[in-house]
Amino acid sequence: AETLLALLGSPSIASKRFVFEQFDSIVGSRTTRRPQSADSAVLVLEADGGSGALAVSIDGNGRRVACDPYTGAAEAVLECARNLAAVGAEPLGLTNCLNFGNPEKPHIAWQLTRAVEGLRDACLALGVPVVGGNVSLYNEGGEGPIYPTPIVGMVGKLPEPNAVPRAAFAEAGHAIALVGMLEPALEGSELEKLRGRLARSLPPLDLPAHADALVNVRAAVRSGGLPTAHDVSDGGLACALAECCIEGGIGARVSLEAAFPGAATGEAALFGEGPGGVLVAGPREAVEALGGALVIGEVGGATLEIEGALSVPVDQLRAVFEGAIPAAFAA
Numbered sequence: 001a002e003t004l005l006a007l008l009g010s011p012s013i014a015s016k017r018f019v020f021e022q023f024d025s026i027v028g029s030r031t032t033r034r035p036q037s038a039d040s041a042v043l044v045l046e047a048d049g050g051s052g053a054l055a056v057s058i059d060g061n062g063r064r065v066a067c068d069p070y071t072g073a074a075e076a077v078l079e080c081a082r083n084l085a086a087v088g089a090e091p092l093g094l095t096n097c098l099n100f101g102n103p104e105k106p107h108i109a110w111q112l113t114r115a116v117e118g119l120r121d122a123c124l125a126l127g128v129p130v131v132g133g134n135v136s137l138y139n140e141g142g143e144g145p146i147y148p149t150p151i152v153g154m155v156g157k158l159p160e161p162n163a164v165p166r167a168a169f170a171e172a173g174h175a176i177a178l179v180g181m182l183e184p185a186l187e188g189s190e191l192e193k194l195r196g197r198l199a200r201s202l203p204p205l206d207l208p209a210h211a212d213a214l215v216n217v218r219a220a221v222r223s224g225g226l227p228t229a230h231d232v233s234d235g236g237l238a239c240a241l242a243e244c245c246i247e248g249g250i251g252a253r254v255s256l257e258a259a260f261p262g263a264a265t266g267e268a269a270l271f272g273e274g275p276g277g278v279l280v281a282g283p284r285e286a287v288e289a290l291g292g293a294l295v296i297g298e299v300g301g302a303t304l305e306i307e308g309a310l311s312v313p314v315d316q317l318r319a320v321f322e323g324a325i326p327a328a329f330a331a
Contacts, residue, residue, distance in 0.1 A: 001310040001311070001312050003191065003194075003267075003270075003271065004235075004238050004239065004242060004270075004271075004310060004312060004317075005312070005316070005317070005320050006194060007190055007191065007194065007235040007238075007239055007271065008235070008239060008242055008317060008320045008321045008324070009320045009321070009323075009324040010190055010193075010194065010235075010324070011324070011325070011328070012190055012193075012234050013190060013234050013235045013239055013321075014320075014321055014322075014324035014325050015036060015246075015321050015322045015324075015325065016035070016036070016325060017035075017036060017322060017325075018325045018326045018329065019325065020035045020036075025041075030043045030044050031043050032044055032053065032161050032162065032164065033055075033087065033164055033166070036167070036247065037166050037167065037168070037247065038086070038087055038164060038165065038166050038167050038229075039057065039082075039083040039084075039086035039087060039167055039229070039230060039231055040055040040056055040057040040083045040084050040086065040087045040089065040156075041055065041056045041057075042054070042055050042087055042089075042158070042161055042164050043055075043056070043161075044161045045161075051159075052157055052158055052159045052160065052161065053089075053157070053158050053160075053161030053164075054089075054155055054156070054157055054158075055083075055084050055087050055088075055089035055155070055156045055157070055158055056153070056154070056155050057079075057080045057083035057084055057153070057154050058080070058151065058152070058153045058154075059076050059079040059080045059083065059151070059152055060076050060149055060150055060151035060152055061075065061076060061079075061149075061188075061234075062099070062146065062147030062148060062149030063147055063188060063193060063198070064188040064202060064273075065111070065115060065147065065148045065149060065150060066147045066148055066198060067187060067188040067198060067199045067200065067201060067202050068188075068201050068202040069110070069111045069112075069114035069115040069118065069148055070114040070115065070117055070118040070121075071118060071201075071202040071203075071204065071205055072115070072118070072148075072188070072202060073114070073115035073116070073117075073118030073119050073122070073150045074118035074119065074121060074122040074205055074207065075118075075122075075202075075205070075275045076119075076150055076151070076152045077094065077118075077119060077122035077123060077126065077128070077152055077154075078122060078126075078205075078210055078214075078275040078276070079152075079231070079233065079275060080094070080152050080153070080154035081126055081128070081154060081156075081214050082180070082214060082217065082231045082275065082276070082278060083154075083231060084154060084156040084218075085214045085217040085218040085221065085278070086165065086167075086217065086221060086229040086230060086231050086278055087158060087164045087165065087221065087229070088158045088159075088160070088163075088164060088165075088218055088221040088222045089156030089157060089158040089218070090156050090157060090158070090218060091126060091127075091128045091154055091155070091156045092128075092155050092156055092157055093128065093129050093130070093131040093154070093155055094123060094128050094129070094130050094131065094152060094153065094154045094155075095130070095131060095132040095133050095152075095153045095154075096119065096130070096132075096133040096134075096150055096151060096152050096153065097133065097134050097135070097136060097150070097151045098112065098115065098116070098133070098134070098135045098136070098137075098150050098151075099135075099136045099139055099146060099148070099149040099150070099151065100112050100115075100135070100136075100137055100139065100145070100146075100148050100149070101137070101138065101139055101140045101144075101145025101146060101148070102137070102138050102140055102145065103137050103138075105145075108145060108148075111148040112148070115148055115150050116150075119150060119152070121207060122207060125207035125208055125210070125211045126211050126214070127211075128154065158222075159222070160222075163224060165221055165226050165227055165228055165229035165280070166227065166228060166229075166247065166248075167228070167229070167230035167243060167244060167247055168228060168230075168244055168247035168248035169228055169244045169245060169247075169248035169250050169252060169281055169299040170227040170228055170248060170250075170281070170282075170299070171227070171250075171299060172250060172299055172300035172301075173284075173298065173299065173300060174227075174228070174281045174282050174283060174284075174287075174298065174299040175281065175282065175283070175284040175287040175288070175295050175297075175298055175299075176228075176241075176252060176254060176279065176280075176281045176287075176295070176296055176297040176298060176299060177279075177280050177281070177287045177290065177293040177294055177295045177296060178232075178237075178259055178277050178278070178279060178280075178293070178294045178296055179216065179217055179220055179277075179278050179280055179290060179292055179293050179294075180213040180214070180216065180217050180276045180277050180278045180292075181209060181210060181213045181275075181276030181277065182232055182237075182274060182276045182277025183203065183263070183264070183274050183276065184232075184236055184237065184260075184264050184268050184269060184271075184272025184273060184274050184277075185202075185203050185264075185268060185272050185273070185274055186199075186267060186268055186271070186272050186273075187199035187201065187202055187203065188202050188273065189235075189236065189271060189272060189273040190234050190235050190236075190239075190271070190273070191235075191236075191267065191271040191272075203274060205275065210275060210276055213276055216291060216292055217229075217278050220280065220290045220291075220293070221280075223286075223289075223290070224286075225282050225283060225286030226280050226281070226282040226286060226287070227281070227282055228244060228248075228279070228280060228281035228282060229278060229279070229280050230243060230244050230278065230279045231277065231278045231279070232273075232276075232277035232278065232279060233273070234273065235271060235273070236269075236270060236271040236272050236273050237256075237259060237269065237270060237271075237272075237277070237279075238270040238271055238306060238309075238310070239271070240277075240279050241254060241279065241304055241306070242304055242312075242317045242321070243321070244279060244281070245304045245314045245317060246314060246317050246318045246321050246322075248299075249314065250299055250300065250301070250302070250314065251299075251300060251301035251302050251303045251304055251305070251313075251314050252297055252298065252299050252300065252301075252304055252305070253297050253298055253300065253301065253305045253307070254296050254297030254304075254305070254306050254307065255296055255297055255306075255307050256269045256270070256296075256306060256307065256308065256309060257307075258294065258295065258296040258297070259294065259296040270306065270309055270310075280293065281299055302314055302315070304317060
């Protein structure tokens with residue numbers, strides 16, 4: 001429980017509401033899914049005579065790219081595509097900003113080269129064109145270069161803007177399930193960061209398998225009947241569950257054994273990270289009808305309980321998650 005609260009209060013995971021509520025996130029009243037309410041922003045097109053909606057996601061994790069430039073950059077593309085899939089959107093195109101140190105230094109040039117190769121291979125696997133991009137180089141100070149940080153922005157289209165799931169549990173009794181591929185590991189994770197460590201590698205990716213899994217996630221969301229969809233990202237499964245509880249104002253009871261039968265255990269199962277997994281929740285019959293869905297628990301109560309691991313009231317989760325950034329600015 002202490003580890004979960006520490007992660008929820010870390011700058012990379014804590015709610016950015018204090019910041020994004022200071023500017024216009026509605027954009028002409030066309031935004032139907034605002035920041036933090038879903039994995040992607042969703043903007044309706046009907047006002048311009050079009051149909052459906054656009055979904056937008058921006059991602060990047062310099063720490064994971066520092067562990068492995070190729071895999072970390074490919075993961076940024078997968079993260080964006082997964083965020084789009086969680087609202088039912090199919091990618092249309094990608095842009096990027098490549099933020100690196102001095103490329104005249106061989107190890108920085110190697111990082112840049114491998115990151116671009118990772119972006120390329122992930123885009124080819126997903127069939128997503130790169131329509132633009134830019135670079136920001138020579139980012140160094142007295143303590144050395146910044147983490148190699150390719151930032152990826154992706155836009156997708158979805159047919160129905162009014163039935164988009166939220167990153168929030170909606171109703172007591174709803175079944176919770178994992179869909180997609182999730183093989184969590186502590187390398188490059190936020191937990192590893194809290195402990196002052198940096199891995200020298202990341203688990204390898206099977207890009208074609210991830211591409212197929214994203215198709216299944218998108219189909220599951222578009223099938224309807226799923227009010228909740230949220231990808232497992234920074235902080236792992238425990239943080240993803242906590243975020244759904246906080247946004248929905250309701251608790252949940254989950255089994256790690258059901259989530260990772262015979263696989264990840266302990267801290268890796270709770271806080272391990274890796275591309276691929278999406279949490280969904282809804283009426284049990286709708287969830288059990290999904291192909292490849294692994295039912296892991298049920299929504300209800302006022303506490304997030306992960307059997308055999310932790311039990312934390314949702315109010316306590318929210319206080320840390322929503323309070324960390326305002327407290328940092330106040331300090």
